[in-house]
Amino acid sequence: MTTRKLQDDPVSDALALAEELRRAIGTFVRVIREETATERSAQSETLGLLAREGAMNVAALAQRRRVTHQTMRVVVAQLVADGLVERSADSADRRSWQLSLSRAGRAQVLRDRGTRAARIGTLIGTTLSVAERKQLRTAIGLLERLSAAAVE
Numbered sequence: 001m002t003t004r005k006l007q008d009d010p011v012s013d014a015l016a017l018a019e020e021l022r023r024a025i026g027t028f029v030r031v032i033r034e035e036t037a038t039e040r041s042a043q044s045e046t047l048g049l050l051a052r053e054g055a056m057n058v059a060a061l062a063q064r065r066r067v068t069h070q071t072m073r074v075v076v077a078q079l080v081a082d083g084l085v086e087r088s089a090d091s092a093d094r095r096s097w098q099l100s101l102s103r104a105g106r107a108q109v110l111r112d113r114g115t116r117a118a119r120i121g122t123l124i125g126t127t128l129s130v131a132e133r134k135q136l137r138t139a140i141g142l143l144e145r146l147s148a149a150a151v152e
Contacts (some may be wrong), residue, residue: 038112038121042067042075047101048090051109055100057090084108 027103033039041063048066050056056064062072074098079085084105101109128136 032116032119036112036115038116041084042071043079043084044112046072046075046079047105047109050085050099051106052103055088055098057093057096057098059096059098079105 038044045065046061049061053064058072058076059069061076062069065072067075076085080087080099082104083102085099086102086105087099090096090098124133124136
């Protein structure tokens with residue numbers, strides 16, 4: 001682990017730390033996804049969103065994923081054809097469908113998450129000391145606080 005020099009100016013220090021954190025997390029996520037063959041795609045991102053937030057219509061999915069309605073319709077059509085997403089009538093809008101994970105879709109999300117978690121667990125077990133694992137637990141708490149502050 002590298003110890004980095006603090007910047008004299010608190011704002012500059014926060015910005016430098018933010019860039020290091022962004023880079024480290026981005027690299028870590030990419031490496032884990034590549035090693036576990038669970039790379040990001042429009043389909044996997046949509047499945048993950050439905051797993052986290054539950055059923056929603058195409059318009060809501062498009063808004064949450066920040067893509068066009070037409071793009072999301074194409075993604076959803078493929079997920080439905082693959083049996084990973086199910087459609088049901090939307091009681092709030094008869095012109096629309098509520099989309100939710102099918103059993104196969106939920107199983108895929110859980111399998112991919114489990115695969116990534118297993119790889120991360122192996123890396124933690126073979127790379128980090130007991131003291132470093134304690135530091136990692138503390139860092140996770142800090143990341144959770146930053147995440148919570150970002151959505152406030």
